[in-house]
Amino acid sequence: MNRIVPLILAVALFMENMDSTVIATALPAIAHDLGVGPITLKLALTAYMVALAIFIPVSGWMADKFGAKLIFRSAIVVFTIGSICCAISSSLFEFVGARFLQGIGGAMMTPVGRLVLLRTTKREELVSAMALLTIPALVGPLAGPPIGGFITTYFTWHWIFLINVPISVVGIILATIYLPEIETIKTAPIDYIGFALTSLAASGVVFGLSVISLPALPPEIGIAAVIIGVLCGGYYIIHARRHPAPLLNLNLFRKPAFRAAQTGGTIFRISTGAIPFLMPLMLQLGFGMTPFESGMTTFVGAIGAITTKFMAKRVFAAAGFRTVLITAAIAGSATTFMNAFFTPQTPHALLMFFLLVSGFCRSFFFTGTNALGYADIDNVEASQATSIASVLQQVSLALGVACAAFILEASTTLTGDHLSLGDFHLAFAVVALLSLAAAIPYIRLSKDAGADVSGHRKPVVVAAVAENAPVK
Known part of the structure; x- marks a missing residue:
């Protein structure tokens, strides 16, 4: 197994997984600088997860259409731009928007990273490769709070996001050199109705649960969002059975x-x-x-x-x-x-x-x-x-x-x-x-x-x- 491939993917995914939790300990400091309450700023956490929920379903289609290597590198670029925007934000609106942009990049990194691994790894080496790729998902959330607390205490919260820039540059260079070119696959036109339904379903559930568990908004809004998400998910199941090329093929569950x-x-x-x-x-x-x-x-x-x-x-x-x-x-x-x-x-x-x-x-x-x-x-x-x-x-x-x-x-x-x-x-x-x-x-x-x-x-x-x- 070419260990450099899963290692490059693991570093990128570690950055994405860690960043989703690293700001938790820095919320009071960020909120103070932006002039809002810490609970209100939890909308930034929710915005990130909503972006993931919306754009993950379409990531596979984009990788097939334009090439997994190109989409993976593009995801790192988008994530980095979002990180810079977070660091220079001066208002709640700007910060939430920047976190949403970060989430778009993160949405492409995780599934496309796995896809690159699947298409470049022999079956008998998949367990070892997945062991490397599993580490970021487990270590990232654990490393986030202490790293966030250290940076916020001894530097400023802006460096939580700026530190992603050099890591991203190295990641893009290594991905360009070492990730193999993966052929595009002939794809059907994108299932726009399916994209709309999966976006509403996943983001509705994720947003609703986030609002209920981290009440930055009235719980009634969270409950309504979950209900809308569940209904859209149910309708997508009906839609996927009728569509010749659904965005997410539920037949895989067979x-x-x-x-x-x-x-x-x-x-x-x-x-x-x-x-x-x-x-x-x-x-x-x-x-x-x-x-x-x-x-x-x-x-x-x-x-x-x-x-x-x-x-x-x-x-x-x-x-x-x-x-x-x-x-x-x-x-x-x-x-x-x-x-x-x-x-x-x-x-x-x-x-x-x-x-x-x-x-x-x-x-x-x-x-x-x-x-x-x-x-x-x-x-x-x-x-x-x-x-x-x-x-x-x-x-x-x-x-x-x-x-x-x-x-x-x-x-x-x-x-x-x-x-x-x-x-x-x-x-x-x-x-x-x-x-x-x-x-x-x-x-x-x-x-x-x-x-x-x-x-x-x-x-x-x-x-x-x-x-x-x-x-x-």
């Missing part, structure tokens, strides 16, 4: 491996989306840590995520996707459930140990899920598959934050008290039980599902050969 990967991955990702929201709040409000202290504590999960890369291929080859994914889902659920027992008196080393193991389990799960999801996908279907997977990823992450916020709100309402450590314990317990359900879609898969990608072969084959051998 493939068992793809269906299991997207279903299980979506459920598990809800838990992943909730944890970065719950853990810093619990450590700061319940344990009395500073934002920087909580960020450095949770960052240990990144170490667990990175170590997976060095053993993923051998583990999946030895045990197969089905066994490893079920085990990782159960172990990930158990380590998340342990958060419900943490108190300020818990030894710090023990807390960090479980965060480390949790990061390890989540990385194994997503490495396997990402690779399994493309095991039965051919080259023509790859762009559709990456777009669908990326849309579900954004919706599930937004749903995770909304779910966590709803549990906290419901718990405080029932107790009639202020937010306490017990409310966080309840939220972690519910999220852990939900993540356990991610194992269910994989139970019905055969033990050698995706064997061409994992390299796993059932021992029964060896036994059968031995049984048919002549007796001496």
Whole structure:
């Protein structure tokens, strides 16, 4: 495997994933400079996620039409321009608009990056490549808060965005030199009705859940947006069955491996989306840590995520996707459930140990899920598959934050008290039980599902050969 290709893609995706969370700790400073309240500025977070939701569905079609390498480099350029605009913003309107522009670039980076990887990587090397590509999605949200806190404390918040410029320049140069030219694929005219419906569906759900969980606007607006999104999603399903070349081909869900990967991955990702929201709040409000202290504590999960890369291929080859994914889902659920027992008196080393193991389990799960999801996908279907997977990823992450916020709100309402450590314990317990359900879609898969990608072969084959051998 040409390791430079997934490494270039991983660096770009790390920048995109980190930037989506890095401004969380800088919101008060940015809000002060722009003359607005921190809650109002959360619209900038929402604008970024809405842009992702709108433009991810069309990214696959654009990559097929104009070439994945060109679109990937263009995405980095758009993301960089958006970063510069964020740094020079002087009003709320300018900042929200700049974050939306950043989101357009980010929307193309993730699915097109996966598409480049699929079309340049041999099947038997896909697990190792996906292990590299999974790291940014797990490390980025963990690295964002401490890096954002450090930059804001010791420099100014503007550098959170300006630091993307040199990284982007290097990324574009490396992509130009090392990414192979990928032939364009003959595509049907764009499905404009499908684009409108998927845009309204995904952005409505993501925007609505964001407003409900981070109330910068009245909750009624969020609820209405979710309803509109769900209705448009339902109508798109009807539209896709009638259209000869729909924007997102839902027939891919007829493939068992793809269906299991997207279903299980979506459920598990809800838990992943909730944890970065719950853990810093619990450590700061319940344990009395500073934002920087909580960020450095949770960052240990990144170490667990990175170590997976060095053993993923051998583990999946030895045990197969089905066994490893079920085990990782159960172990990930158990380590998340342990958060419900943490108190300020818990030894710090023990807390960090479980965060480390949790990061390890989540990385194994997503490495396997990402690779399994493309095991039965051919080259023509790859762009559709990456777009669908990326849309579900954004919706599930937004749903995770909304779910966590709803549990906290419901718990405080029932107790009639202020937010306490017990409310966080309840939220972690519910999220852990939900993540356990991610194992269910994989139970019905055969033990050698995706064997061409994992390299796993059932021992029964060896036994059968031995049984048919002549007796001496």
